[in-house]
Amino acid sequence: MGAYxxxxxxxxxxxxxxxxxxxxxxxxxxxGDPISLMFPEGLSPERLRxxxxxxxxDAPLYKxxxxxxxxxxxxxxxxxxxxxxxALDLVLERLPVTGQLAVAALVITMAVxxxxxxxxxxxxxxxxxxxxxxxxxxxxxxxxFWLGIMLIVIFAVxxxxxxxxxxxxxxxxxxxxxxxxxxxxxxxxxxxxAAIREVLAEDYVRTARAKGVHERAVLVRHVLRNGIIPxxxxxxxxxxxxxxxxxxTETVFAWxxxxxxxxxxxxxxxxxxVQAVVLLSAFVFLVVNLCVDLFYLVLDPRIRLE
Amino acid sequence: MGxxxxxxxxxxxxxxRRVGHGQTPGSPGWTLRRVLRRPxxxxxxxxxLAVIACALAAPWVAPQHPTRGRIDRRLQPPGIAExxxxxxxxxxxxxxxxxxxxxxxxxxxxxxxxxAVFGAGVxxxxxxxxxxxxxxxxxxxxxxxxxxxxxxxxxxxxxxxxAILGPGVGNLIIVFVVTGWxxxxxxxRGQVLQIRxxxxxxxxxxxxxxxxxxxxxxxxxNVTGPLIVVASFELAKVIIxxxxxxxxxxxxPPTIPSWGAMLSDGRQYVDTAWWVATFPGVALMxxxxxxxxxxxxxxxALDPRLxxx
Numbered sequence: 001m002g003a004y005x006x007x008x009x010x011x012x013x014x015x016x017x018x019x020x021x022x023x024x025x026x027x028x029x030x031x032g033d034p035i036s037l038m039f040p041e042g043l044s045p046e047r048l049r050x051x052x053x054x055x056x057x058d059a060p061l062y063k064x065x066x067x068x069x070x071x072x073x074x075x076x077x078x079x080x081x082x083x084x085x086x087a088l089d090l091v092l093e094r095l096p097v098t099g100q101l102a103v104a105a106l107v108i109t110m111a112v113x114x115x116x117x118x119x120x121x122x123x124x125x126x127x128x129x130x131x132x133x134x135x136x137x138x139x140x141x142x143x144x145f146w147l148g149i150m151l152i153v154i155f156a157v158x159x160x161x162x163x164x165x166x167x168x169x170x171x172x173x174x175x176x177x178x179x180x181x182x183x184x185x186x187x188x189x190x191x192x193x194a195a196i197r198e199v200l201a202e203d204y205v206r207t208a209r210a211k212g213v214h215e216r217a218v219l220v221r222h223v224l225r226n227g228i229i230p231x232x233x234x235x236x237x238x239x240x241x242x243x244x245x246x247x248x249t250e251t252v253f254a255w256x257x258x259x260x261x262x263x264x265x266x267x268x269x270x271x272x273x274v275q276a277v278v279l280l281s282a283f284v285f286l287v288v289n290l291c292v293d294l295f296y297l298v299l300d301p302r303i304r305l306e
Numbered sequence: 307m308g309x310x311x312x313x314x315x316x317x318x319x320x321x322x323r324r325v326g327h328g329q330t331p332g333s334p335g336w337t338l339r340r341v342l343r344r345p346x347x348x349x350x351x352x353x354x355l356a357v358i359a360c361a362l363a364a365p366w367v368a369p370q371h372p373t374r375g376r377i378d379r380r381l382q383p384p385g386i387a388e389x390x391x392x393x394x395x396x397x398x399x400x401x402x403x404x405x406x407x408x409x410x411x412x413x414x415x416x417x418x419x420x421x422a423v424f425g426a427g428v429x430x431x432x433x434x435x436x437x438x439x440x441x442x443x444x445x446x447x448x449x450x451x452x453x454x455x456x457x458x459x460x461x462x463x464x465x466x467x468x469a470i471l472g473p474g475v476g477n478l479i480i481v482f483v484v485t486g487w488x489x490x491x492x493x494x495r496g497q498v499l500q501i502r503x504x505x506x507x508x509x510x511x512x513x514x515x516x517x518x519x520x521x522x523x524x525x526x527x528n529v530t531g532p533l534i535v536v537a538s539f540e541l542a543k544v545i546i547x548x549x550x551x552x553x554x555x556x557x558x559p560p561t562i563p564s565w566g567a568m569l570s571d572g573r574q575y576v577d578t579a580w581w582v583a584t585f586p587g588v589a590l591m592x593x594x595x596x597x598x599x600x601x602x603x604x605x606x607a608l609d610p611r612l613x614x615x
Contacts, residue, residue: 011453014450015450018453018454019458027466029470141546141594142591142594143550143553145550146569146583149569149572149576153576153580157576157580244461247462248550248554252573259461262465263554278458282457282458
């Protein structure tokens with residue numbers, strides 16, 4: 001167990017280093033100098049060289065990376081060129097904002113997707129099953145941003161139930177969270193249904209029924225517990241998708257989270273912010289997936305971790 | 307991981323069962339018949355063929371010019387206002403016909419989608435074959451690169467690449483090839499690892515077959531099914547993401563009609579002209595829904611073990 005966690009952590013660190021190299025190289029190959037964007041009126045050659053030296057942009061690429069890595073392990077991801085503040089601080093300030101959206105979406109996904117999938121599997125071929133599968137197909141075929149726009153058209157513009165954008169009150173969270181969860185709900189209900197149907201065909205379910213266990217107890221104690229594992233795996237992977245989808249959702253609803261910050265930073269070539277967002281997202285993704293793997297042990301003691 | 311491993315042992319029986327059917331399972335005709343047996347897939351295929359035909363014949367099918375608008379007819383609601391100038395789905399802020407732009411926009415979605423999936427499929431298959439077949443260091447390197455890519459927020463990677471290369475159809479295709487090969491490589495590698503140890507491959511090796519011959523004769527035919535299934539779902543995904551990037555202003559240049567850019571234009575007018583942002587999205591959804599319906603049927607016909615896709 002301890003050795004397993006250690007190996008997984010080593011792997012996670014390896015992946016993080018890989019991600020940092022990719023993002024570092026990609027961002028520095030982008031044409032467009034942050035300095036010319038910071039000083040659109042232009043600088044004298046002398047002042048320009050000075051500014052480049054101050055930002056460390058005059059060193060060779062590998063040297064810049066080494067310096068970056070040495071700072072990164074101490075939690076220093078450089079300053080934002082634009083805000084003149086530590087990039088990590090700026091991103092960490094926005095993390096809870098995106099986190100709020102992602103967690104709300106995840107909660108909606110689980111509260112809607114899993115019960116729908118279980119009921120659809122239990123009432124195989126029934127109206128609910130057919131409807132759920134149809135809605136799941138539609139949900140998986142809809143681009144996030146279009147779902148967002150349609151929700152705005154219907155619930156914000158026509159019915160005036162919710163605001164179109166912003167983050168002033170809890171009511172503002174509803175439309176973005178529903179938008180972000182749309183795809184995950186579709187995926188989760190579909191997967192849960194498939195997994196539950198598979199388990200329903202198992203011998204031990206027949207045995208439980210034969211010995212007179214109440215149908216609900218069969219579903220909860222025998223079926224759900226065994227069928228939920230693939231669903232949990234996908235939910236873990238969905239956290240990555242939710243963080244990515246947040247970029248789009250935050251743009252549609254002007255939700256001031258990490259995604260919006262990252263998009264603006266890409267437009268203004270604010271390298272350090274993009275770097276910090278990417279590294280933090282990758283970090284969250286890896287931690288969540290490690291937790292998911294460990295959660296298997298709780299769900300199914302037979303699973304041996306290698 | 308669970309379902310993939312559980313499914314792994316089934317291959318031999320699976321093959322036996324398929325061969326036992328007496329037809330030629332997996333042949334194009336057999337697959338098509340099985341796909342068409344399902345109503346949703348038959349409808350989906352019909353819709354896709356219609357969309358492809360419209361995209362190819364866009365200049366003749368579209369009622370009006372897609373980029374030339376009449377400013378006096380801007381933001382006209384859907385319907386027939388004048389007998390000689392019909393805007394079935396309304397006009398956009400520049401007075402251009404929404405229906406005509408949707409028909410032309412299908413071209414971008416299809417070109418980007420099909421080329422990107424083809425490119426990613428080829429790259430992923432080659433890397434998967436090399437990784438699974440060569441083993442050891444090559445395998446480790448390719449799979450670690452895949453891990454890094456999976457942990458990388460896709461949108462940001464795509465945005466960063468487009469920012470480097472600049473917007474354009476060709477650059478979008480490159481973005482999706484670079485970000486899309488991983489799933490193909492994983493599937494192919496998994497199959498190679500299984501097949502490599504099987505008796506018929508060992509026998510073929512023993513008879514002196516070269517690596518290249520083993521790959522072409524034994525490995526590739528065994529991965530075609532899963533590859534086609536994955537490709538269909540990837541196509542749906544790429545079409546959605548192409549629209550998303552165009553929506554963010556990082557897809558195709560605004561001079562070319564595309565569904566994502568139309569949605570982006572329409573977003574500013576949601577409170578006065580709902581049709582501008584609604585219809586391109588409907589078109590997008592219908593196409594993706596059709597692809598997914600066909601993909602589901604393909605999966606059930608070719609490889610039911612890929613349930614998780």
